[in-house]
Amino acid sequence: MTPEDMDLLAALARARAGLRVDVDRVYLVESRLGPLARREGFDSIEAMLAILREKREDRLIWAVVEALTFSETSFFRDRTVFAHLRDDVLPTLSRRRRDQPVRIWSAACSTGQEVYSLAMAAAEASDLEPGTRFEFFGSDLSERCLEKAQSGLYTQFEVQRGLPIRLLVKHFTNQDETWEISPRIRQAVRWKRINLLSDLSSLGQFDMILLRHALDDLDPALHGRILDNLASRLTHDGVLVLSPHDRADTLTGSLVAVAGQPGLFAQGPEHQRAVA
Numbered sequence: 001m002t003p004e005d006m007d008l009l010a011a012l013a014r015a016r017a018g019l020r021v022d023v024d025r026v027y028l029v030e031s032r033l034g035p036l037a038r039r040e041g042f043d044s045i046e047a048m049l050a051i052l053r054e055k056r057e058d059r060l061i062w063a064v065v066e067a068l069t070f071s072e073t074s075f076f077r078d079r080t081v082f083a084h085l086r087d088d089v090l091p092t093l094s095r096r097r098r099d100q101p102v103r104i105w106s107a108a109c110s111t112g113q114e115v116y117s118l119a120m121a122a123a124e125a126s127d128l129e130p131g132t133r134f135e136f137f138g139s140d141l142s143e144r145c146l147e148k149a150q151s152g153l154y155t156q157f158e159v160q161r162g163l164p165i166r167l168l169v170k171h172f173t174n175q176d177e178t179w180e181i182s183p184r185i186r187q188a189v190r191w192k193r194i195n196l197l198s199d200l201s202s203l204g205q206f207d208m209i210l211l212r213h214a215l216d217d218l219d220p221a222l223h224g225r226i227l228d229n230l231a232s233r234l235t236h237d238g239v240l241v242l243s244p245h246d247r248a249d250t251l252t253g254s255l256v257a258v259a260g261q262p263g264l265f266a267q268g269p270e271h272q273r274a275v276a
Contacts, residue, residue, distance in 0.1 A: 001026050005049055016065045018197050018222040036067040066142045070217045073110040074161035076117045086121040093207050094132040101133040105206045108214040109138035112149025119188045139194035146191050152181040196226050200233050210241040231255055240265040
């Protein structure tokens, strides 16, 4: 692939989805586009990019951009974060909502492990208000990731990454070389392909939004726009969960960092104290 190829891909990824493509990591881009070129019937990546330049077909452009998304994920990634969500944040939201459902959105869910981990955490949480209902939503730019997430099927390697054996036995059944998550957990989650740069107003409001281990793969110049876009979908006392190492210097509005909980942001100081 030529420098011109890499520049084209970087420009398309940024314009369409805010993705950051390192033009010096040609090998990584080739590893992601190679399988796509074969699925699309091209002899090479270069042949695929030549047609993309010539026809500018929207479907192929989006297929290329989706292939460039990074989908690294695992169950209960950053276990201390999930413990805090299970033991403190979910019960707090449960008490606030009482007879209303607690709505939780994993905004870059990849192949589903994060949002399924949240659903399992809610099932394990104590001190919830009686009758608490949770509504879980998972979204991603990649249709292929969403298809896998909806299937609820994971390999032995995938379930070994972060999933406690107790929860594996409780919430999964073994099928030959794969593990299938229980219908009760799988059916608790709704899925949708969403571009975080688009208008999100039709999604309604959420009590918790997660965008974890995703900002590093997005153009820094667009972080503020994306985070403000998500913050606008939070309820007045909602919680935004980023990665522990993420900063939110570009956030506007009333979101403030929760002391002692890296990556956790709440609406206003009174709510900051409530989920600390």
